[in-house]
Amino acid sequence: MIKTSTDPFETFASWYRDAQCHPAIPDASAVNLATVSSSGAPSSRMVLIKDCSSDGFVFYTNLSSRKAGELKANPNAALCFYWAPLGRQIRIEGRVIQVSGDEADAYFATRPIESRIGAWASRQSEELESRKILAGRIAKTAARFAGRTVSRPPFWSGFRLTPDRMEFWTNRSGRLHDRVGFERIAADRWRRFLIYP
Numbered sequence: 795m796i797k798t799s800t801d802p803f804e805t806f807a808s809w810y811r812d813a814q815c816h817p818a819i820p821d822a823s824a825v826n827l828a829t830v831s832s833s834g835a836p837s838s839r840m841v842l843i844k845d846c847s848s849d850g851f852v853f854y855t856n857l858s859s860r861k862a863g864e865l866k867a868n869p870n871a872a873l874c875f876y877w878a879p880l881g882r883q884i885r886i887e888g889r890v891i892q893v894s895g896d897e898a899d900a901y902f903a904t905r906p907i908e909s910r911i912g913a914w915a916s917r918q919s920e921e922l923e924s925r926k927i928l929a930g931r932i933a934k935t936a937a938r939f940a941g942r943t944v945s946r947p948p949f950w951s952g953f954r955l956t957p958d959r960m961e962f963w964t965n966r967s968g969r970l971h972d973r974v975g976f977e978r979i980a981a982d983r984w985r986r987f988l989i990y991p
């Protein structure tokens with residue numbers, strides 16, 4: 795049986811450390827993010843988690859993107875990490891809220907200059923006629939900010955997903971995998987339970 799704390803964030807932190815230290819896992823922070831449109835249709839894509847604590851899991855994106863539009867209409871979302879070399883999956887479900895402007899500014903300032911310029915130049919998730927148009931937008935943005943700090947675009951920020959359910963899965967032989975679920979029953983109390991594989 796896998797060892798999990800009574801606090802799912804402690805177990806998350808321990809598993810996340812293992813994934814970050816594993817030589818065969820190139821980026822432990824990569825996670826699948828699922829959102830739901832206002833009409834109930836799901837969509838998913840990968841994002842990078844930039845902060846995680848008992849307050850939740852933070853990722854950054856363009857606020858005009860498809861995912862951001864879906865999250866604004868319906869804040870329910872799910873994350874799924876899978877670290878194959880460790881045989882571990884973590885599922886996280888909850889609701890998102892946008893991070894503060896100060897928090898987003900602080901993270902944006904740590905990004906490489908190309909990523910900051912790219913954030914201004916990309917109309918993420920819109921149709922793009924040609925790569926030439928994107929290259930032109932990047933050149934224009936770079937010229938506009940030449941010699942100046944590239945500030946955070948008003949249309950770029952982060953979301954914090956605060957979980958109300960988490961599940962820790964470990965690969966076991968014969969497909970009899972271990973699954974341990976956690977359901978939030980109060981602000982800082984969780985019910986822990988086993989789940990059939």
Ligand SMILES: Cc1cc2nc3c(=O)[nH]c(=O)nc-3n(C[C@H](O)[C@H](O)[C@H](O)COP(=O)(O)O)c2cc1C
Pocket residue numbers: 824837838839840841842843853854855856859860861862918919
């Ligand atoms: C490993 C990986 C990490 C990614 N991280 C991010 C991210 O942190 N933020 C982001 O906006 N897009 C990220 N992307 C791109 C998204 O998967 C997606 O293509 C983009 O955000 C547009 O999604 P949307 O149209 O559903 O909004 C990442 C892609 C990969 C493969």
